[in-house]
Amino acid sequence: MLKDISPDWSGPFTGTIGRGRPRPAVGKAPLPGVALDHEVLIQNGIWGFEHFDIRARSFVLLRSQLMNRFHQPGGRILAVTSTRPGEGKTYVTANLAAALSRIHPTTLIDLDLRRPSIATRFGLTVEHGVEDFLAGDTDWSSTGQRIASGQLTIHGARQSRPDTAEMLASDALREVFASFKALPGAPICIVDTPPILMLDDTNLIARHVDGVLMVIEEGRTRGRDVEEALRLLGTTPVVGSVLNKSLSISKSTVDYAYYDDLKSRRQN
Ligand SMILES: Nc1ncnc2c1ncn2[C@@H]1O[C@H](COP(=O)(O)OP(=O)(O)OP(=O)(O)O)[C@@H](O)[C@H]1O
Numbered sequence: 001m002l003k004d005i006s007p008d009w010s011g012p013f014t015g016t017i018g019r020g021r022p023r024p025a026v027g028k029a030p031l032p033g034v035a036l037d038h039e040v041l042i043q044n045g046i047w048g049f050e051h052f053d054i055r056a057r058s059f060v061l062l063r064s065q066l067m068n069r070f071h072q073p074g075g076r077i078l079a080v081t082s083t084r085p086g087e088g089k090t091y092v093t094a095n096l097a098a099a100l101s102r103i104h105p106t107t108l109i110d111l112d113l114r115r116p117s118i119a120t121r122f123g124l125t126v127e128h129g130v131e132d133f134l135a136g137d138t139d140w141s142s143t144g145q146r147i148a149s150g151q152l153t154i155h156g157a158r159q160s161r162p163d164t165a166e167m168l169a170s171d172a173l174r175e176v177f178a179s180f181k182a183l184p185g186a187p188i189c190i191v192d193t194p195p196i197l198m199l200d201d202t203n204l205i206a207r208h209v210d211g212v213l214m215v216i217e218e219g220r221t222r223g224r225d226v227e228e229a230l231r232l233l234g235t236t237p238v239v240g241s242v243l244n245k246s247l248s249i250s251k252s253t254v255d256y257a258y259y260d261d262l263k264s265r266r267q268n
């Protein structure tokens with residue numbers, strides 16, 4: 001159940017797409033495997049890879065719901081968002097992708113291009129970022145880092161960009177997602193995004209995804225902001241919500257609400 005919520009980031013696009021836009025080439029070349037530093041992961045709050053850590057439990061449950069209620073009916077690309085900054089989008093995205101990759105091929109893309117943080121959280125150095133691909137400076141496969149153990153590929157961003165809306169509105173992103181959907185093995189793509197009420201970036205991303213997962217911070221996210229976010233998302237299905245930093249569950253800090261709760265909330 002969606003629980004009660006108490007009330008209480010320039011310039012025009014100057015980059016020219018030089019040298020022609022490279023083809024996405026999603027999943028074409030085998031990518032080198034990158035080893036993750038366990039200590040860095042734990043320090044950065046990524047427990048989704050852990051088998052016995054109680055903090056991974058919420059993400060394992062969330063993973064199951066995702067498989068059953070999103071992937072099984074045909075969902076492949078999921079964007080994670082929230083109304084405002086700091087509500088836990090990246091935390092949820094990173095942990096969900098980690099937990100999911102233990103059982104299913106998973107691709108994690110950082111499309112919060114104003115404040116990218118996925119690579120840092122995983123302790124990765126980004127040579128070619130998603131923003132470089134969107135600017136036409138590299139091909140898609142060179143932005144991906146396949147994690148050595150497991151089934152996770154991470155496309156991180158290298159640096160903050162001011163012209164993100166122009167980049168996200170380009171055909172390049174559409175081609176990437178179309179190619180992703182054609183991959184064998186039905187991998188799942190999880191996308192980290194900016195706060196939906198702050199920028200139109202998330203709405204530009206939402207046009208290409210199969211569903212949105214809404215992160216709600218208990219005691220902070222405002223109900224009317226969620227309503228506004230749902231309105232902005234329009235026809236993009238909100239497939240679920242995550243109640244984050246929940247005070248009502250003692251040991252795990254994420255709770256999950258079925259998509260029905262958001263749908264019924266929308267109708268009321
Ligand atoms: N359930 C949680 N338990 C503990 N810490 C958390 C939890 N959720 C988020 N955090 C911490 O809160 C901070 C903000 O979280 P995060 O960066 O994921 O938010 P965000 O919504 O992605 O923010 P932004 O809009 O700036 O990208 C981070 O330091 C993160 O580690």
Ligand SMILES: [Mg+2]
Nearest residue numbers: 089090112117
């Ligand atoms: Mg974030």
